[in-house]
Amino acid sequence: MSSSGLEDLYREIILDHYRNPRNRGSMEVPPSQRVEAYNPLCGDEVVVYLLENNGVLEDVRIEGQGCSISQSSASLMSAAVKGKTVEETRKIISDFKKLMSIHESKLEDSTDDTQMDLDLDAMGELAALQGVVRFPVRIKCAILAWNALAQGLDEISDVSTDKTK
Amino acid sequence: MTDTDTDTDTATATTQLDIERIKQDFPLLSKGFHGESIVYLDSAASSQRPSCVIDAMSGYYNYSHANVHRGVYKLAEEADRLYENARITAGKFVGAPDPAREIVFTKNATEAINLIAYSWGMHRLNEGDVVVVTEIEHHANLVPWIMLHKERGVELRVIPMRDDYLLDLDNLEEMVDGAKLVACTLMSNVLGTIPPFKKIADAAHSAGAIVVADGAQLVPHAHVDVKELGCDFLAFSGHKMLGPTGVGVLWGKAELLDSMPPFMGGGGMILDVKFEGIVPAEIPTRFEAGTPPIAEAVGLTAAIEYLDNIGMNNICRHDAELTAYTIDSLKDTFGRDITIMGPDITEDRGGVISLALKDIHPHDLAQVLDESNVCIRAGHHCAKPLMRRLGTSATARASFYLYNDTSDADRLIEALSKAASIFG
């Protein structure tokens, strides 16, 4: 029986982030932004708090509950984007979605890069989630926190364009 | 299971099933999935089917197929005969007094229940009328009634579940008082709970309500007789009882069916059509608009013959023994780390085991088990209100059928141990 798939999926890194989630907790709203993502089918739930200042995500906090994939992905995400600029964060989101083999049409129009072109080394610990792709039903779990993050960034942009008006 | 105690052929002692032999009838189980032996513990979602069912269907498609109800040639008559024979077989299987008129073929149990809700419910139920359901229902026996609440202003009353996973029937009389319809499962697809249906049906009838039995889980696993149950309608699905997908059965008392308007309109269900209006056909064809699932009905006939041959009481007893064995082993192996969400007493439950191991998420559990080729289901099992009552969003569920044995249970426990060590 193939245990390689299993080892891939539950690599140390994933289990570590599941057991000892990083950046756990909440922040006051405002000044922070709070976004919730929920998968009613399996009950996975992730709440993302973003504190943006001068285009930089100064702090990120995560709450929620669910399976090891959804929760470790949220933890890994928080570690990857904390301290990054909004622009850098968008790039990380887009790379992560490519890792999950989610090709958004606008991405595919503008560039022709695929998962092949991803620099896995540059993605650091996030690459640990790569194994999820082989279990299509779990991609939804992995992507949950990232959808919340993307939505949070959009809301931040909306707020800042409002301010400049 | 209590149903069998009153069964006439209990006198002829039940016999031990020869599982090794039975597995030979199921290519997936004897030959494996991509060559690897598989432990299939998801029959509550859908069973496997023996070769004889597939052979019956391919034999029909190869040599006997024509549309039913319309042809005057011999081939069409043959198809007609096979289809009507399926109706009789399905009817006899659940003790229908008048199978030729009382059995309606649908797509599945869900459609059968919707047929009742739309044909009977939409015309008979009005603002403030009461429909009683239970807290342990599958969405199939819940959503159609909730939709009637929206469409017709029907009031929904819910019989609650007790902490021991049995229904709380202390206030049964009050619950059904003034109700027009009571809908209850014969067996929970999450907990395995087998409610005392007869008691509920009797109370409902005394209150003047009609009674709907959701037989999707119990009909495949035990001797079910509509007369003994005392229901007015019974719904079940072919694919959970060794039959093909795409065919379900609604049994209804002839006089009730006869009083109901058509569910869907189209070919086959009319006597006459004018632009001004239609004259609906007699029952049961009144409820079978369009070309019915003919090959599926033929497959269902073969499935029922296979089940009858083994004997429903034997299957029922086998399920009960295997379930007791598994629950005992689970408790022995995992002690306090395992929670089994279902009744303790064998008589009150079927071969469905919902479990939680430590705090491992059901999806993680199912995934790790899959690595050992053990197929279980993780999720809400189409019973969200029950999940809420259980205080969870999902459970991991193993379910048995006549082709499972203690070696399958042992492999389940082995795989669970592996999961326990990974998530430690």
Ligand SMILES: Cc1ncc(COP(=O)(O)O)c(C=O)c1O
């Ligand atoms: C108790 C119960 N009722 C109804 C159904 C619906 O069956 P189907 O999906 O075949 O319509 C199921 C299927 O899971 C069930 O377990």
